[in-house]
Amino acid sequence: MSNFHFVDDYEQHVDQLIRNHPLAEAMSLAVGGYYEEFSVILAEVLVQNGLRNGMSLVDLGCGSGRAAKGISKRVQIEYLGTDVVKRLLDYAVTVCPRHYRFKCHQELSVPAADASADMVCAFSLFTHLLHEESYIYLQESHRVLKPGGKVVMSFLEFANPCHWAIFAPTMEARRNNARQPLNMFIERNVIDVWCEHLGFVRESFVDGTDNRWNGSAVGQSLAVLRKPN
Numbered sequence: 001m002s003n004f005h006f007v008d009d010y011e012q013h014v015d016q017l018i019r020n021h022p023l024a025e026a027m028s029l030a031v032g033g034y035y036e037e038f039s040v041i042l043a044e045v046l047v048q049n050g051l052r053n054g055m056s057l058v059d060l061g062c063g064s065g066r067a068a069k070g071i072s073k074r075v076q077i078e079y080l081g082t083d084v085v086k087r088l089l090d091y092a093v094t095v096c097p098r099h100y101r102f103k104c105h106q107e108l109s110v111p112a113a114d115a116s117a118d119m120v121c122a123f124s125l126f127t128h129l130l131h132e133e134s135y136i137y138l139q140e141s142h143r144v145l146k147p148g149g150k151v152v153m154s155f156l157e158f159a160n161p162c163h164w165a166i167f168a169p170t171m172e173a174r175r176n177n178a179r180q181p182l183n184m185f186i187e188r189n190v191i192d193v194w195c196e197h198l199g200f201v202r203e204s205f206v207d208g209t210d211n212r213w214n215g216s217a218v219g220q221s222l223a224v225l226r227k228p229n
């Protein structure tokens with residue numbers, strides 16, 4: 001069976017960055033840049049949404065450990081990060097506590113037991129997947145969450161004018177048939193329909209372009225979904 005598009009695209013993307021940049025810079029660019037700043041912001045997003053000491057978190061598409069590094073400085077938790085690119089995970093291990101687990105998993109599933117996690121996060125992941133793929137990950141997230149557990153996900157939407165800055169170059173790349181990881185937008189009504197089918201309660205949508213996280217912005221929009229008790 002051939003690889004999923006995201007495996008080939010991201011492996012190639014990361015290889016190219018490693019060839020052209022010093023390692024730490026490549027590892028930052030591979031996950032969107034601003035590594036240290038986002039490490040703090042993403043951890044803050046999770047803490048503001050209820051991540052506490054003693055909880056268990058699954059970080060889907062964790063990349064080079066940008067969120068994980070910040071989380072480890074805020075709370076004591078059980079952490080599992082998954083990604084499709086091994087070279088990113090090899091780097092993540094070097095910036096995180098030893099008990100943090102990282103798994104290279106090139107499947108559309110979450111390698112965790114049923115009802116084992118308090119929270120699942122997916123930052124800048126569904127922005128690179130087809131809707132069916134994101135839906136499957138949410139289905140899997142519902143399975144691995146404990147009752148009352150939450151998904152915190154970021155997404156791009158046309159309703160936010162700031163996100164056009166992602167769409168415009170994506171369109172140009174498509175026009176030129178340039179190979180790059182997919183950029184996918186998801187509208188809020190789509191997330192609500194998914195929640196209905198999946199049995200999630202959508203708790204909130206947040207405009208990530210305001211500076212509510214200690215004076216910083218996430219950039220992408222955020223959705224928080226809860227598995228009912």
Ligand SMILES: C[S@@+](CC[C@H](N)C(=O)[O-])C[C@H]1O[C@@H](n2cnc3c(N)ncnc32)[C@H](O)[C@@H]1O
Pocket residue numbers: 006007010030031032060061062063064065066067082083084085088107122123124125128129
């Ligand atoms: C923009 S980066 C964001 C990384 C990390 N979440 C962060 O915010 O620092 C997207 C990540 O998703 C990973 N990825 C792409 N497709 C994936 C998939 N189907 N499952 C898991 N990870 C995937 C990529 O390898 C990359 O590390």
